[in-house]
Amino acid sequence: xxxxxRGILSSHDYRRPTTMVVLAIMSLVILFMVFTMxxxxxxxxxxxxxxxxxxxxxxxxxxxxxxxxxxxxEGWHYMDIPMFMKNTLIIFGGNVLVTVFVLGLAxxxxxxxxxxxxxxxxxxxxxxxxxxxxxxxxxxxxxLKDLGLLNSFWAFWLPAGASAFNMLLLKSFFDDINDEIxxxxxxxxxxxxxxxxxxxxxxxxxxxATLSIFIFSAAWNDWFWPSLVMHGDPKxxxxxxxxxKVIQATGLKQNIKFAILAMVSLPPIxxxxxxxxxxxxxxxxxxxxx
Amino acid sequence: xxxxxxANVQPAKSAKRRRFAPxxxxxxxxxxxxxxxxxxxxxxxxxxxxGVVYSFYDIDFVNGNTYVGFDNYxxxxxxxxxxxxxxxxxxxxxxCLLIGFWVPILFAIAISEIRRFQGIFRVxxxxxxxxPVVVLYGLWRWIYxxxxxxxxxxxxxxADQILFMTDTRWSMVSLVIMETWQQFGSGMLxxxxxxxxxxxxxxxxxxxxxxxxxxxxxxxxxxxIKGLIMLMLIMQLIATSQGYQSQLAMxxxxxxxxxxxxxxxxxxxxxxxxxxxxxxxxxxxxxxxxGGLAVVQFRMQxxxxx
Numbered sequence: 001x002x003x004x005x006r007g008i009l010s011s012h013d014y015r016r017p018t019t020m021v022v023l024a025i026m027s028l029v030i031l032f033m034v035f036t037m038x039x040x041x042x043x044x045x046x047x048x049x050x051x052x053x054x055x056x057x058x059x060x061x062x063x064x065x066x067x068x069x070x071x072x073x074e075g076w077h078y079m080d081i082p083m084f085m086k087n088t089l090i091i092f093g094g095n096v097l098v099t100v101f102v103l104g105l106a107x108x109x110x111x112x113x114x115x116x117x118x119x120x121x122x123x124x125x126x127x128x129x130x131x132x133x134x135x136x137x138x139x140x141x142x143x144l145k146d147l148g149l150l151n152s153f154w155a156f157w158l159p160a161g162a163s164a165f166n167m168l169l170l171k172s173f174f175d176d177i178n179d180e181i182x183x184x185x186x187x188x189x190x191x192x193x194x195x196x197x198x199x200x201x202x203x204x205x206x207x208x209a210t211l212s213i214f215i216f217s218a219a220w221n222d223w224f225w226p227s228l229v230m231h232g233d234p235k236x237x238x239x240x241x242x243x244x245k246v247i248q249a250t251g252l253k254q255n256i257k258f259a260i261l262a263m264v265s266l267p268p269i270x271x272x273x274x275x276x277x278x279x280x281x282x283x284x285x286x287x288x289x290x
Numbered sequence: 291x292x293x294x295x296x297a298n299v300q301p302a303k304s305a306k307r308r309r310f311a312p313x314x315x316x317x318x319x320x321x322x323x324x325x326x327x328x329x330x331x332x333x334x335x336x337x338x339x340x341g342v343v344y345s346f347y348d349i350d351f352v353n354g355n356t357y358v359g360f361d362n363y364x365x366x367x368x369x370x371x372x373x374x375x376x377x378x379x380x381x382x383x384x385x386c387l388l389i390g391f392w393v394p395i396l397f398a399i400a401i402s403e404i405r406r407f408q409g410i411f412r413v414x415x416x417x418x419x420x421x422p423v424v425v426l427y428g429l430w431r432w433i434y435x436x437x438x439x440x441x442x443x444x445x446x447x448x449a450d451q452i453l454f455m456t457d458t459r460w461s462m463v464s465l466v467i468m469e470t471w472q473q474f475g476s477g478m479l480x481x482x483x484x485x486x487x488x489x490x491x492x493x494x495x496x497x498x499x500x501x502x503x504x505x506x507x508x509x510x511x512x513x514x515i516k517g518l519i520m521l522m523l524i525m526q527l528i529a530t531s532q533g534y535q536s537q538l539a540m541x542x543x544x545x546x547x548x549x550x551x552x553x554x555x556x557x558x559x560x561x562x563x564x565x566x567x568x569x570x571x572x573x574x575x576x577x578x579x580x581g582g583l584a585v586v587q588f589r590m591q592x593x594x595x596x
Contacts, residue, residue: 059442106326
């Protein structure tokens with residue numbers, strides 16, 4: 001019991017005054033870290049509630065004097081946020097479907113069906129991990145243009161199925177599922193397709209949830225690539241639209257700018273706080289195994 | 291099973307059939323791989339090969355491409371801005387190591403020792419990661435503003451104003467601080483998981499042998515996560531060597547090309563000058579350098595996994 005509870009320090013160390021001083025300093029540093037993490041986020045929300053004069057005043061104050069809720073209304077009318085958000089969600093949804101059905105099917109096959117040469121095939125997929133994406137960003141763009149996919153959501157959905165990293169995660173998840181379930185179903189006459197859709201997929205909800213979080217944060221964050229691939233307003237996802245209309249804008253009032261930024265930050269923060277257990281576990285998965 | 295039985299009955303005729311039997315038996319499995327293989331070829335292998343091909347061509351969407359030999363590579367080597375961008379990229383990578391690399395390790399070890407509120411610290415540290423990067427750009431421009439909060443604080447201390455964005459000595463540093471702020475949490479949590487998985491009785495044993503706290507950290511904690519540290523180092527080097535997005539979004543490579551990285555130079559060649567051939571050549575050159583690093587990373591990861 002006691003051995004399990006100790007960390008680097010033991011209860012013996014806690015009794016020494018010098019250790020306690022160091023520990024106190026350490027705690028202060030950690031608190032400072034938490035402050036520096038939260039302060040800029042707080043700034044976003046506080047500035048969104050200030051008047052223009054307040055945002056631009058020097059020295060800046062953290063708390064607003066009054067709550068200017070109409071900033072949000074004005075920001076909402078400044079740009080068509082629901083439409084851009086819809087585009088982001090369309091990209092996200094399609095990417096998840098392609099990842100689950102195309103990459104999931106391939107990962108399932110490589111993991112659970114005893115194909116001859118499957119190691120070699122797996123290597124064919126995995127090899128692409130060696131090639132850093134920004135070395136082929138330009139030919140990738142030209143390639144999409146040659147395929148006639150520019151300004152189309154297919155330019156996001158189809159390449160989503162070419163992710164060796166996500167395939168790796170799916171395969172290592174399937175590897176951990178017991179083979180016997182699939183063997184039993186095969187003896188009962190089930191096809192491989194049945195094994196995938198009726199057994200493997202329902203079991204893989206945790207990994208699909210984790211992947212969805214990765215894909216969501218990618219779709220929600222990516223502003224540069226869509227700004228090249230998509231040609232204008234009706235197709236831009238939210239991040240690109242914010243970059244073009246808010247970050248690059250010169251005439252926009254600072255408080256309205258922050259109101260829009262706050263509105264865009266809120267959904268992912270809420271999603272994170274609600275699903276933090278899932279997300280932090282997925283992070284561990286992606287960070288160490290990937 | 292049926293096929294092998296049949297093959298035994300007529301050995302001469304079915305030698306060929308037997309050879310292909312495993313493939314025929316698994317035809318549905320191979321069909322399952324077709325969609326993924328097609329997408330990998332179409333959206334990874336084709337662009338990668340095209341990149342090499344394009345680097346020898348002058349790309350013209352209207353009049354068609356013309357073969358130009360090594361002209362694109364000559365352009366790259368004769369462009370003095372490319373030299374500047376390589377230097378800036380190395381500077382950026384060094385700053386990311388200097389400012390960003392050790393911070394998550396330190397905090398992971400510190401937080402692992404905190405008994406209470408650990409969950410809150412984790413969530414707080416990861417929160418900046420959740421915020422969309424475009425929000426980050428808008429937010430930090432305001433924070434770094436000559437009349438923003440940091441300069442207000444410096445003014446209170448009586449220090450001189452710092453022009454974080456427009457001073458060539460500060461611009462890259464400012465970007466690195468911003469990125470460290472955002473990415474610190476994910477690295478910290480990965481290290482934290484590793485630190486917490488170290489068996490506690492090792493510390494117990496070391497303490498009984500008279501090891502002080504610092505000795506325990508140095509001889510147990512750090513060696514235990516050494517593999518992870520190396521892996522994160524290489525991943526960071528690969529990531530930062532390609533960095534261009536915040537440089538592009540915050541400063542567009544300025545002031546005076548102080549934040550013009552190699553990746554940004556590629557993007558500018560391609561999408562500002564529309565010179566896709568030269569941009570592809572720069573991509574190929576980058577691949578030659580980074581490919582080596584990626585192989586090292588993969589080897590280490592496999593060793594770590596087993």
